[in-house]
Amino acid sequence: DAGVIQSPRHEVTEMGQEVTLRCKPISGHDYLFWYRQTMMRGLELLIYFNNNVPIDDSGMPEDRFSAKMPNASFSTLKIQPSEPRDSAVYFCASRQGFRPQHFGDGTRLSIL
Amino acid sequence: SQQGEEDPQALSIQEGENATMNCSYKTSINNLQWYRQNSGRGLVHLILIRSNEREKHSGRLRVTLDTSKKSSSLLITASRAADTASYFCATDAGQAGTALIFGKGTTLSVSS
Numbered sequence: 001d002a003g004v005i006q007s008p009r010h011e012v013t014e015m016g017q018e019v020t021l022r023c024k025p026i027s028g029h030d031y032l033f034w035y036r037q038t039m040m041r042g043l044e045l046l047i048y049f050n051n052n053v054p055i056d057d058s059g060m061p062e063d064r065f066s067a068k069m070p071n072a073s074f075s076t077l078k079i080q081p082s083e084p085r086d087s088a089v090y091f092c093a094s095r096q097g098f099r100p101q102h103f104g105d106g107t108r109l110s111i112l
Numbered sequence: 113s114q115q116g117e118e119d120p121q122a123l124s125i126q127e128g129e130n131a132t133m134n135c136s137y138k139t140s141i142n143n144l145q146w147y148r149q150n151s152g153r154g155l156v157h158l159i160l161i162r163s164n165e166r167e168k169h170s171g172r173l174r175v176t177l178d179t180s181k182k183s184s185s186l187l188i189t190a191s192r193a194a195d196t197a198s199y200f201c202a203t204d205a206g207q208a209g210t211a212l213i214f215g216k217g218t219t220l221s222v223s224s
Binding site for chain 2: 004031033035042043045048056091093098100101102103104105106
């Protein structure tokens with residue numbers, strides 16, 4: 001049974017570049033979440049979707065961040081333009097209804 | 113923003129000892145969940161306790177919940193080196209469609 005799949009696992013890029021993070025949720029899950037984890041701020045909720053519809057994006061730090069979920073099996077988080085302070089581990093998680101969340105192994109993003 | 117705050121931030125014990133981690137939260141909840149994160153990996157769900165429950169067990173894990181004090185504790189008995197990880201509490205405010213809000217976690221080190 002495949003879990004939540006994130007790609008890439010690591011991304012190193014220069015500031016100003018566009019970064020796209022990808023997530024494939026567990027089949028049948030109707031909620032998808034994007035989190036960002038840093039030492040200073042811990043695990044922050046960025047945005048979540050229900051049945052492919054964005055429900056709450058109040059955690060998205062700036063207009064440079066955008067997220068889409070074109071279908072039930074795919075979501076992207078895009079940062080354009082990227083800045084060094086965006087360096088963090090980005091997690092995608094999914095869940096079915098009100099059951100516990102399942103996390104991917106994250107994308108470690110470094111902006112130079 | 114964090115809803116849960118874990119205490120202590122870090123804990124070091126010997127194999128065979130018990131480990132206790134605490135979590136405090138601010139608003140009313142529907143349930144509280146504990147997750148574990150191994151280094152370089154995503155979070156894994158451990159146990160969920162509902163607001164009308166006071167104690168729950170799962171293997172070597174024991175969770176308590178005191179809604180009057182807005183606090184929870186996670187006890188790991190007879191710890192093993194493999195229990196070395198970060199542990200997070202997460203609260204579910206209970207409204208349909210809300211996302212889990214995580215604390216900053218307790219880092220547990222178990223030495224053999």
